[in-house]
Amino acid sequence: MNKRAFSAPGKALLVGGYLVLDPKYQSYVVALSSRMHSVVQFKESEQFKVKVLSAQFDNDTWEYLVEKDEQENFIPKEINGKNNPFVEKTIFNVLNYFKHASKDTKYDVSIEIFSDSGFHSKDESVTKSNDKKTFNFHKKTITKVPKTGLGSSACLVTVLTSALTSVYLGDEFDVKNESVLSLVHNLAQVAHCQAQGKVGSGFDVAAATFGSILYQRFSPDLINELPNIKEVKTDYSESLYKLGKDTNWNFTHKRIHLPKGLKLVMGDVKSGSETTKMVAKVKKWYQDNLPRSEEVYHKINQGNIKFIESLDTLNKTKDTTLIDQIDNKDIESDVLLEARAAIEQIRENFRIITKEGDVDVEPLVQTELLNNVLNQSGVLTAMIPGAGGYDAIAIIVTENCEIQKSNDEIFEKVTFLDLKQEDLGILEEHPDYYENLL
């Protein structure tokens, strides 16, 4: 049996929350060292089967028999009554994409999923390791273990898409090849949207695939226009093939990385904010308050762009005193002040939405926490990532700064996550590194 392994990173949307849903706005998405992994093995078989095992979550297993409907579309059917829409939609899309190329070849595919500890609360878990990797094992099924908000479903879909695509493409599946990444991205976006039942901005799947990026979304019509095979009797694979391979998705995913000497620190505060409800409330506030709401978005966007530009300037600067200025709480340089002011402009306007829209984008407790964080030495700036709410904070600090070890009572409710910014998205991993975890 062939055996290969892949991984994809979690994400933090540092600037661009809500605005990223509109293709006209840019966002700054950081990929994280917390990764999801897939280990895939397959052989040709009489019966088409895909088995996915996520042993860390009480040995969760999903086993699909793949059959064809009247229109010859591949339909995965779970045989033990277990449901995981993200797994099912990924299998559905990858298999139908390759339907024509694969002719009638049937496979028996087995995929193991491994998830780095950053994605879920470690409470009540035990670690298992070999000399290469350590993973946390939970007593509960995946849906019962609290998440930290790093985008586990997007990473899962991305590594599963990689695993299944590698079955079909063999040696041509090279994750250093941009067209391979584009194909995985396109198929993973489709599967993720279908599993979520909505077309989000897709920044999480884009970061899982391409790594840390400036992101501007694709048009939601691309996915909305795919046929719904429950309503229309049609060959789905034809439309999907065009969308996966021959369509220009027209989205931005330009590589970025944090400036030298700086690092990202993420703090998990308390899970509980529901992104879908928050997005609905912010959209309602926006519609009810036009044209003023557009001005608020405009100011947030100005802040986003100022932040992106100041990080770009920092990436190019030769000024060696800047890190000391941050460490000594003596920030004088224009570019550092600009980066701070940009985030303040974004936060100020998110607080307007919070108040007027009655939606906790930057609730008072988070405002107080972030303001306290800004007073610590070594801190350049701090924000609520993504949709905001009570979930998390993101802090950009100097490499020497050890804020995550602080005993200051302001961090009483904060659990710092053991992760860092990473440049790359999908990586090919060594399949043996996942064996004999004890």
Ligand SMILES: Nc1ncnc2c1ncn2[C@@H]1O[C@H](COP(=O)(O)OP(=O)(O)OP(=O)(O)O)[C@@H](O)[C@H]1O
């Ligand atoms: N390790 C895993 N094994 C199997 N399924 C997983 C795994 N991680 C995530 N999933 C799937 O993803 C679902 C969680 O997706 P959901 O969109 O609710 O959270 P998320 O992507 O982590 O959200 P956020 O963007 O807020 O971080 C799980 O219920 C499960 O179906």
Ligand SMILES: C[C@@](O)(CCOP(=O)(O)O)CC(=O)O
């Ligand atoms: C509010 C939104 O812009 C970001 C949500 O980000 P997160 O899942 O909170 O990291 C929604 C989206 O982009 O799909």
